[in-house]
Amino acid sequence: MANRLFYCCFALLAALCAAPVLATAIGLIGRQSTRTIVTILLVSILIAFLIAGLTRTWRRFFLFCFPLVLVSSAFAAYTVSFGVRPSRSLALVLLTTSWEEVVGFVSLYQVPTLILVMLALVTVYLLLALRLPRMQIFSGKPGVLGMTGSRALLLASLPLTAYVASNPADLIDGIATNPVTGSVLFFAVDAPLAYASWKGTQLQRVPYGARRSGGGEEVHILVVGESARRDSWSVYGYGRSTTPYLDQLKNEAIFLQDAIADANLTFWSVPIILTGITPEQFTTAPIRGNIVDLAKEAGYSTTWLINQDIAMTKYVGIHADHMTFPPAGNNVFDVKSLDGALLPAFSKEIARAGAPRFIGIHVMGSHWVYDRRYPASFRRFGAASHFNDMATFSPGNNSAGMMDAYDNSVAYTDWFLHQLIEHARAVQVPVTLTFFPDHGEDVGLLDGTVGHGAPTYTRHAFEIPAFVWVNDAFRRAHSEKVTAMQANASKEIRSHDVFGTVADLMGISWPGANPGRSFASDKFVPDTGMQHCAGGQLVPRPQRQAEAAAIATQSHAP
Numbered sequence: 001m002a003n004r005l006f007y008c009c010f011a012l013l014a015a016l017c018a019a020p021v022l023a024t025a026i027g028l029i030g031r032q033s034t035r036t037i038v039t040i041l042l043v044s045i046l047i048a049f050l051i052a053g054l055t056r057t058w059r060r061f062f063l064f065c066f067p068l069v070l071v072s073s074a075f076a077a078y079t080v081s082f083g084v085r086p087s088r089s090l091a092l093v094l095l096t097t098s099w100e101e102v103v104g105f106v107s108l109y110q111v112p113t114l115i116l117v118m119l120a121l122v123t124v125y126l127l128l129a130l131r132l133p134r135m136q137i138f139s140g141k142p143g144v145l146g147m148t149g150s151r152a153l154l155l156a157s158l159p160l161t162a163y164v165a166s167n168p169a170d171l172i173d174g175i176a177t178n179p180v181t182g183s184v185l186f187f188a189v190d191a192p193l194a195y196a197s198w199k200g201t202q203l204q205r206v207p208y209g210a211r212r213s214g215g216g217e218e219v220h221i222l223v224v225g226e227s228a229r230r231d232s233w234s235v236y237g238y239g240r241s242t243t244p245y246l247d248q249l250k251n252e253a254i255f256l257q258d259a260i261a262d263a264n265l266t267f268w269s270v271p272i273i274l275t276g277i278t279p280e281q282f283t284t285a286p287i288r289g290n291i292v293d294l295a296k297e298a299g300y301s302t303t304w305l306i307n308q309d310i311a312m313t314k315y316v317g318i319h320a321d322h323m324t325f326p327p328a329g330n331n332v333f334d335v336k337s338l339d340g341a342l343l344p345a346f347s348k349e350i351a352r353a354g355a356p357r358f359i360g361i362h363v364m365g366s367h368w369v370y371d372r373r374y375p376a377s378f379r380r381f382g383a384a385s386h387f388n389d390m391a392t393f394s395p396g397n398n399s400a401g402m403m404d405a406y407d408n409s410v411a412y413t414d415w416f417l418h419q420l421i422e423h424a425r426a427v428q429v430p431v432t433l434t435f436f437p438d439h440g441e442d443v444g445l446l447d448g449t450v451g452h453g454a455p456t457y458t459r460h461a462f463e464i465p466a467f468v469w470v471n472d473a474f475r476r477a478h479s480e481k482v483t484a485m486q487a488n489a490s491k492e493i494r495s496h497d498v499f500g501t502v503a504d505l506m507g508i509s510w511p512g513a514n515p516g517r518s519f520a521s522d523k524f525v526p527d528t529g530m531q532h533c534a535g536g537q538l539v540p541r542p543q544r545q546a547e548a549a550a551i552a553t554q555s556h557a558p
Helices: 003-026 034-055 058-082 089-096 099-109 112-133 144-165 168-177 179-198 266-277 290-296 311-316 328-335 341-348 395-424 472-477 479-488 497-503 542-555
Strands: 219-225 251-258 258-260 301-306 322-324 359-363 432-436 466-470 492-494 530-536 537-539
Touching: 003 058, 003 112, 003 179, 034 058, 034 112, 034 168, 034 179, 058 112, 058 179, 058 466, 089 179, 168 179, 219 266, 219 395, 219 497, 251 479, 251 542, 266 311, 266 497, 266 530, 290 359, 290 497, 301 341, 322 341, 328 537, 341 359, 341 395, 432 472, 432 497, 466 497, 492 497
Parallel strands: 219 359, 219 432, 258 492, 301 322, 301 359
Antiparallel strands: 251 466, 432 466, 530 537
């Protein structure tokens, strides 16, 4: 009876220990090479033998493995779900995640159920491990494994080891993707590198050598939006009147019809917007300067207004002449910080006279939790009651309420842009206002998925609303730029095009500047072939893949 109990406990514990590794190996079949998958299994066997040699008994073995099982389970879940291992990308997300976003994640993805399941498994694991007798692992007696079984397993592993070692690249991938060694690499390598990036310690600022053509006083405004889903803006045809002010500007502003975010996470997309680095350069090229540096070199007075996580400002290394930070500091997501709070500072900055001015504004827009992005007076859609951010406990995940709250946040953004543009309209010198969000957003009832930042391409997490408003003085002074923007408005325009375009609008040139990256130029060429960054992974835009396949099929047709 005792032996039967031991074998039952042992089998269950062994299954729980092996589950993350087996799930990873099976989940990566077809995604990774056979050598990589075999390496994942072999590394786990080696780790098991090392732990067995240290612990000597099965009870100590399974208790020692307990924290490894927890960490590797999370690693395996992420790897199997997205087909890539946790890396520096995920570490950056975790570093910049606030408590409010954690609550939002819980409410969106029904995490409480998963937590209950995990707690149950943890309890079962510990109870089983503590009930094991102190049986030696490498004893000569018959039993589980034993010396003979250990030697046989090691001998059987030798040819497989020779097989995987024949390809060093696959061997390295397998080690990095194994749930145990991969977790160690994540915390020992990826997390420290992400922390250094987050603190801006990797900046290598290099002067642009920028010059401004022409002269005179001008004002150029760049508004970096947040989580803006194009198909939820009525100016783009959405059924609800979410952007009544912008609807009236269709003949005055240049609305981009195919604006596409380069990345679906703020920590990648905002640096790309502000530096012009492409998604393919982002992970390899250090940040050497930003749009504020460029403007200052060219003689502009610079302002940076922030109602956002200031980590972006630190990361990109923005040092403007005039800066306004959110009152909450680093924890801006944890409070109701409305974008309208920036209007007094904006009014002051745009009223400055006597010098060309660049004003950058980074706003909260429609960032989750949606109903914290607008005051009660903007609750125009849905019930008047407060939208519960713990919506997971409501039937159907409260999808209708989530959509209503999101649409209300869009309406508030429309109002905020209204205030900016009307303030700018009162200025007599040439003025432009460029609005370009960091990325889009998936809204459950409309898209079937929610949020943004997954390592997969989802249409509404990348398709964004964007426009350039110019006043009459700018039209008269730079009619050729307005004509070029109108001609390019229907082309695919990416996040990394914003840097060159805003510089072009400001009349700034520098050695190495590429006119093809400014949609305010008749030399603009859409960068349709470049991949996008989804959750830190480079992925193609599916629509472009389908178009390319169709063209290839037609070209080979008889």
